[in-house]
Amino acid sequence: MQLVVLTALTMVAFASNSVLTRLAVDGGHIDPSSFAIIRVLAGAATLGAVLVLKGGRIRWVGRSRAVGCISLAVYMAGFSLAYLTLDAGLGALILFGVVQIYMFAQSALTGTHPSPRQLFGAAIAFLGLMLALWPGAGGQSDVMGAGFMIVAGIGWAIYTVSGRGETDPLAATTANFILCLPLTAGALFWFAEHGSLIGWGLAILCGGVTSGLGYALWYSVLPRLAQNFAPVVQLSVPIIALLGGALLLGEGISLLVALAAALVVCGIALAITAEPKSGQEG
Template sequence: MKLPLLTALTMVAFAANSVLNRAAVGSGSIDPASFALIRVISGVVILCVVLAVRGTPLPLLRRARVPGALSLAVYMAGFSLSYVVLDAGLGALILFGVVQITMFGWGAARGSAPTRRQMAGAGTAFAGLMLVLWPGPGSQTDPLGALLMVAAGLGWAIYTISGRSEPDPLPATAANFVLCLPVLAVFLVNPDMFARPFGIALAVVSGAVTSGLGYALWYAVLPRLAQATAAVVQLSVPIIAIIAGAVLLGEPISALMVVAAALVLGGIAWAVTAPRHAKPGT
């Protein structure tokens, strides 16, 4: 029971980032730039504490730090800025769909030829994503907010891909957080920034607990999970965020959201559970 419990706790932590960000920024308790910066600072503190306890050095001077820090900054900025207008569940669905589709496309471009089942699953997920992103008379998705979350998803996908070669992801994550901070500061610091105690508290929880400790827990659990299991279990993150957003923030769950979530998550599940080598005719 220990592994399933820890895995479930990690997924809740990941989904909580969307709810915390939306609750803080959407309520006007903090501006998105301040939230992103406080989140990263809190993550730096907790991750460096974990490394100090482990006695692990901080690997700042590595070639992988450049794409890692820059892509993390894009993710952090896009994530926070988008939640000015997006609901927590919708944002999580867009983020997750973009990340998974991007990584699938990257694998295909690198020579990992997809099977028909994988292509069908990815196509279904993409159709679901387009359902919530496509502007129209009945659309409830803010175009700029959606675009910012798409950028966040691309940033996180690049961050994940660039970190695959890291021998120890935890110190690499801490180093990327440290180097991400000045990049964010250059682009986000402005004279209109504000932060009230409630917003600061949520940003600290998001950075230190659901991001910093959440990532540390995920890296501890990940080696004990099969690759397909690790991919499928993450499908729960947007669902948790949608439900939590409805219960805690009073966000509506529309029929369009339900259909889109079913297409995105079902398509990804169908793709990631496909055998690596398809049999003839399959």
């Protein structure tokens, strides 16, 4: 029962990143550049504190450290800029769809031969993503906002793939956040315009709690989850974000977005729960 509760809290934390960012940026409480910088700073501080409390050590050097911190900076910047126009739920759906499709394609291109069921599931998810990107699908969405979120999704997918094989994910993530901070600040500082106490508070909450503690919590429950259940449970994130945006931000859920969400979630569920084809093609 405890594992179920902790897993549910983790998924809510991940979805809350979209709601908090949308609330802060679209609400005019802070500009997206300042939000991204403060979010990374708060995340780095929180992860560093958790690592120290656990008696761990930061892994400054690693084969994927440069790729990790750069791709994390790309994700943070694109994510914040996207929510100038995207609804919280639609943004999470686009991000989730891009990440999963990228990772599926990367796996297929590096030697894992997909089964017919995986290909069918990926095709359904891709169709759903195209519906989500359809002009006007999210009411307030536009091409530029969707483009920023696609960039964020690619950045997060690269970050995720680069972290495979890390022996200490928490230590690696802490190092990536700390190293990501000067990159994010250097790229976005000159575009920082304004911020209120509410905006700063939302950025700290997003970075320190729903990102930093959310990631730490995820690492604590991940080893206890069945291998196939871990990716499946993340299917709930865009759905939670859609509901959160509707309930907390008054965002509408159009029929097109609902259909897109259903296709993306069902398609990816088919793909990630299927066994890859065995053997090699000659």
